[in-house]
Amino acid sequence: MHELSLARGCVERLEKIAKAENALRVERVLIQIGAYSGVERAAFEFAFxxxxxxxxxxxxxxxxxxxxxxxxxxxxGADSNPEPTLIQCARCGSAHVEIGGGREFTIKTADLEIP
Ligand SMILES: [Zn+2]
Known part of the structure; x- marks a missing residue:
């Protein structure tokens, strides 16, 4: 399962951050998942x-x-938000588009319990 290894990667990065801050634990984490990142939200939530x-x-x-x-x-010249399954301009249907967002898979913020 792809999402489990991604979740492990996140946990490793969070642990490094937590240890660097001498935190007791991570209380809350906000992860950004783009619709075009290939990461399935439900599977990731299950794996974490x-x-x-x-x-x-x-x-x-x-x-x-x-x-x-x-x-x-x-x-x-339009900026639009097409469905991730059909990457094209939502206004004119052109395939000559540059993807400017949707590939994100990042740890945005983490709340740490610091003694
Ligand atoms: Zn267009």
């Missing part, structure tokens, strides 16, 4: 507690912010 087990992230509240696909059209 397993990945967090025994780490400083165990019991952390997981919040997810989904970001839409954003494209800029080279033909009509």
């Amino acid at each position: 507690p397993f990945a967090a087990e025994g780490s400083l992230c165990e019991g952390a509240a997981l919040e997810i912010e989904e970001t839409p696909v954003r494209v800029a059209c080279a033909d009509c």
Whole structure:
């Protein structure tokens, strides 16, 4: 399962951050998942507690912010938010678009319990 290894990666990064701050644990984490990132939100939410087990992230509240696909059209100049399954300009239908957002998969914020 792809999302489990991603969740493990997040937990590792969060542990590094928590240790650098001498935190007791991670209380809350906000993760940004783009609609075009290939990460499935539900699967990630399911996997995270397993990945967090025994780490400083165990019991952390997981919040997810989904970001839409954003494209800029080279033909009509419009910025639009097409469905991730159909990457084209939502205004004129052109495929000459540049993807400006939607690929995100990042830890946005983490709340730490610091003694
Ligand atoms: Zn267009």
